[in-house]
Amino acid sequence: MPHHGTAKRQRDGKAQLPSSKRARLLQTGRQLALEKTPPLQHPRHTSPKRALAALLEPGPTLLDSFVSQWLESVGSDISRETRCRSDSCIQASTLIPRKRPRSLPDMSYRRDADGYAMPPPPSSEGTWSCTRTGRSVAPSDATATSVSGRSSSRSLVEHPDYRDENLLFNNISLRSSYDRVPDGVNNLMDYMRRDRSSPPGPSLEDIRQDRDLENLTYGASETEVVEYFRNKIYPSTSATDTLKRSDNLRMAARAVPNTDSRLKIGNPVPDMLYGYQSSVAFSPQQARLVHGDQDTRGIANSAGLAFPFFVIEFKGDGPTGAGSMWVAANQCLGGSATCVNISERLNRQLxxxxxxxxxxxxxxxxSVAMNGSIARLYISWKQNELDFYMRSMGIFLLQDPEHFLEFRKYVRNIIDWGRDKRLKEIRNSLDFLLEENRLRASAEAKSRQLPYEGTVADSSSSKRRK
Structure with a gap:
């Protein structure tokens, strides 16, 4: 209790100080506060030019400090991003989708496995079209884009969706061997199966002893495959031959049956293409119709090859790189459909x-898709005024002597059909169109003369009445 009384007396003592003493203590406190406060110094006047120079030319110490701080901040961002990716701190499933207003364009991006947005592939020169899934594809030999977003050297026909999108949307498809075909197509297939009366070529024993053919099974590049079969299976043509074979030439873009404006067919560049040498196969009048008339134009490439009918695509297989037979079939689908489309121009005029x-x-x-070990033979036709179909006619194991000779027979029968029966049909059709054009021109000339003759007759009758 004495302790509490002492504290109370102290508080009461402070509260009961005289006013003069309290004022003196307040004045002393103000002086001590002023002594502790640093004096206010006004900056020295500096000209504007010197001030600007000081801003533009920082000292070495300040610049080094700024660069060091920036590098540390960048490093921390990179390490933070690395930790975030490795720990999967942002998952695609946890992202909250926001509904895009209709007035805004679609700015969505593809995302990788961790849910991160991937940049669009770099644009390149040329015309591009979009698929139904939004990916960009080129109409010819432009590169495709891999899943990682990096550009690869893969051509359009190698894309996994090429057959199901680009070809199918342009009414080109591969039919099953079990599907029924039109009677005309079936008759043509039977025509190619017939035995040949000409010399059969190499014997079975010759093929068994062919070491070069055997070596193709151990691995061969596409160039080696082409060099072996170039003349042993596919005959060359001369300047005086009605047939013409062109190698590795792009077919005319206007001849490709592109019907979908969004999904284009790559312009075919067949390894080999058989057609006609117009200067030899046709008369000058027929050749002018083939080259000049847009409705009946039958030229397939820059070499002047007319009305093509046989496409060959080669692939290598081995340590130098494997070529896909699936891709070769895609090339055959586009190339043979283009051949059919060129011939259909003539049929439309007829x-x-x-x-x-x-x-x-x-x-x-x-068409043929082949490598050093196997060959696949196809036939293509147009049906229902819209659809282009391709169907397998046979698969041949080239190291089997009997298969080799059977395949050679098919190829030679196709070439002979093109040189003989088919060429006659085209010549007759061109002659018919030329005659139709002549009759039409004659009728138009007579129709122009009739009004003139009527005017002359009226004039002479009026003179006689006078």
């Missing part, structure tokens, strides 16, 4: 004539 004197030509075409 149909407009509405005459029973001429029948349409057989617009079917053939």
């Amino acid at each position: 149909e407009r004539c509405q005459s029973s004197k001429i029948t349409q030509i057989d617009s079917a075409a053939f």
Whole structure:
């Protein structure tokens, strides 16, 4: 209790100080506060030019400090991003989707396995089109884009969706061997199976002893495959031959049956293409119709090859790189459909004539996809005025002597058909169109003369009445 009384007396003592003493203590406190406060110094006047120079030219110490701080901040961002990716701190499933207003364009990006947005592939020169999934594809030999977003050297026909999108959306498809085909196509297939009366070529024993053919099974580049079969299976053509074979030439873009404006077919560049040498196969009048008339134009490439009917695509297989037979079939689908489309131009002109004197030509075409060990033979045709179909005619193991000779027979029969029966049909059709053009021109000339003759007759009769 004495302790509490002492504290109370102290508090009461402070509260009961005289006013003069309290004022003196306050004045002393103000002086001590002023002594502790640093004096206010006004900056020295500096000209604007010197001030600007000081801002633009920082001292070495300040610059080094700024760079060091920036490097540390960048390093911390990188390490933070690395830790975030490795720990999967942001998962695609945890992202909250926001509904995009209709007025805003779609700025969505593809995402990787961790849910991070991937940049779009770099643009390149040329015309591009979009698929139904939004990916960009080129109409010819432009590169595709890999899953990682990096550009690869893969061509358009190698893309996994090329057959199911680009070809299918342009009404080109591969039919099953079990599907029924039109009678005309079936008859043409039977025609190619017939035995040949000409010399059969190498014997079975010759093929068994062919070491070069055997070596193709151990691995061969595409160039080696082409060099072996170039003349042993596929005959060359001369300047005086009605047939013409062109190698590795791009087919005309206007001949490719592109019907979908978004998904284009890559312009075919067949390893080999058989057609006609127009200067030899056709008369000058027929050749002018083939080259000049847009409705019946039958030229397939820059070499002047006309009305093509046989496409060959080679692939290598071995340590130098494996070529996909699936890709070769895609190339055959596009190339043979282009051949059919060129012939169909002529048929459309014949149909407009509405005459029973001429029948349409057989617009079917053939193609081969092969490597050093296997060959696949196809036939293509147009059906229902819209669809282009391709169907397998046979698969041949080239190291088997019997298969080798059977495949050679098919190829030679196709070439002979093109040189003989098919060429005759085209010549007859061109002659018919030339005659139709002549009759039409004659009728138009007579129609122009009739008003003039009527005017002259009226003038002479009026003179006689006078």
